[in-house]
Structures are given as C-alpha cells and as structure tokens.
Amino acid sequence: MxxxxxxxxxxxxxxxxxxxxxxxxxxxxxxxxxxxxxxxxxxxxxxxxxxxxxxxxxxxxxxxLPTEAAPTTEFDVAQPFRPQVQVELTLRPAAVPAEDLPIAEGEHHCAFVIGNEGFSGKWRVPEGGSFYRGTPQMLEVEFLAPALALPKFAPGVVFRMLVGESFIGDGRVLQPIDAAGPSAA
Missing domain, CATH: 1.10.287 (Helix Hairpins)
Structure with missing residues (x-):
C-alpha cells in the first residue's frame, strides 16, 4: 500500500x-x-x-465486468492499404516558400472533416507519383471506420483535411471505390 x-x-x-x-x-x-x-x-x-x-x-x-472490445483508434500496419473513396485534394501551400516541397510518397494519416464531424483516415501518394501543394490531385482514401464515414462521403461532398490542429487542405469526393476498383458512377 x-x-x-x-x-x-x-x-x-x-x-x-x-x-x-x-x-x-x-x-x-x-x-x-x-x-x-x-x-x-x-x-x-x-x-x-x-x-x-x-x-x-x-x-x-x-x-x-466483461467489456466489449474497444474500438480501434489506429490503422493496423500489417493490413494493406484498401481505399474506399477517390477524392480530389488540394493542399495549401507552405507558409515559407523554401518549405514548399513535394509530398513524399507513401501513406499519410489525417482527419477528414465535414461540417463539425471528423473521420480518421489515410491517403496514399503512389510510388513515383508527385504531389505538390496548391494543385488539385486525385487520391484514394481509406477510413478507419468506413461504416461511419462512407455514408457521409458521397460524390460531390466537400471536406477539409485536418492534421494536428491545422486545416492543411480542402477537397471533394469524386467517387466510391469498390473492392474490385473504382466504380463507374
């Protein structure tokens, strides 16, 4: 004691x-x-x-008392990237021009915000791809809780990207992605 x-x-x-x-x-x-x-x-x-x-x-x-399994708060690194929606994203230019470098390829985590609701997700810059701030780019997004996020992310919906405490980009949903690939919607 x-x-x-x-x-x-x-x-x-x-x-x-x-x-x-x-x-x-x-x-x-x-x-x-x-x-x-x-x-x-x-x-x-x-x-x-x-x-x-x-x-x-x-x-x-x-x-x-027995409890239900706690909801996961992070992506499982062992699982492959499984995109659910295709979006057009424009990242804001860096405040200092010398820091305005291309975004590195690979996965990036953030929150996608619609109104006052935020959804954890990740997006990927493909290998060999270049992603520059200030120009609209088409990207694929995977949500941590797709059952909650996908009904909100219909084609044409506008969202903001939140990293930490800063909104660093804006975008809109282009189309959902089926397990077999992008839909023809």
Missing amino acids: TTIQARRKLIVILLLCVALGGAVLRHLGAPGTTLRDVGTLLMLLWIPVIGNVIAWLITKVRRK
Whole structure:
C-alpha cells in the first residue's frame, strides 16, 4: 500500500469514527437541543466520504465486468492499404516558400472533416507519383471506420483535411471505390 493510500484509509477510518460519535450524540440528545444538533453535524461530515467510497466501489465492479472490445483508434500496419473513396485534394501551400516541397510518397494519416464531424483516415501518394501543394490531385482514401464515414462521403461532398490542429487542405469526393476498383458512377 502506498503512502497516499494509507493516508486515505486513515482519513476514512477517522471520519467514520466521528460519524459514529455523532450518531451516539444524536441518540443521547433530546430533540431541539444543541447536543442533538452537534451530533447531526458530525454525522454530515461523513457524506463526502460516502460518495467517494461508492465511486470507488463502482469502478471496482466495472473493472470486473466483461467489456466489449474497444474500438480501434489506429490503422493496423500489417493490413494493406484498401481505399474506399477517390477524392480530389488540394493542399495549401507552405507558409515559407523554401518549405514548399513535394509530398513524399507513401501513406499519410489525417482527419477528414465535414461540417463539425471528423473521420480518421489515410491517403496514399503512389510510388513515383508527385504531389505538390496548391494543385488539385486525385487520391484514394481509406477510413478507419468506413461504416461511419462512407455514408457521409458521397460524390460531390466537400471536406477539409485536418492534421494536428491545422486545416492543411480542402477537397471533394469524386467517387466510391469498390473492392474490385473504382466504380463507374
């Protein structure tokens, strides 16, 4: 037991003793006397501790209950890239022209935002492809939770790209991609 846990346990025991003493004073005091009022006050000191004890018990019970599998918050690196929509994306130019370099090929993670809803996703710059800021590019996107995102990303829908706390690009959905390839929609 840590020092903090030992102190907390001591405080709970002391407050319990004070509350029991208050119950005895309340029992011995006649109605309307100061002795009875002091006993009631001493019993009320126990209320905050009871709340903490109940909260502690609830957390213990919840830990022992079986829980559903937590939703995944990151892409599985072992899985191949499986695009679900094709988009046209324009990244904003860098603030400093010397930093306005082409985007490296490979996968890039971000959030795609429509209105006030954001969806985690990743997009890929193909090998040998060049992606420059400020020019519209057609890219494929995979969502972390496609069941939630795909109904929102219909052809023609406009979105913004969020990386960290900054919106770095704008785009629009071109078409959904079937497992066999882009659809003819």
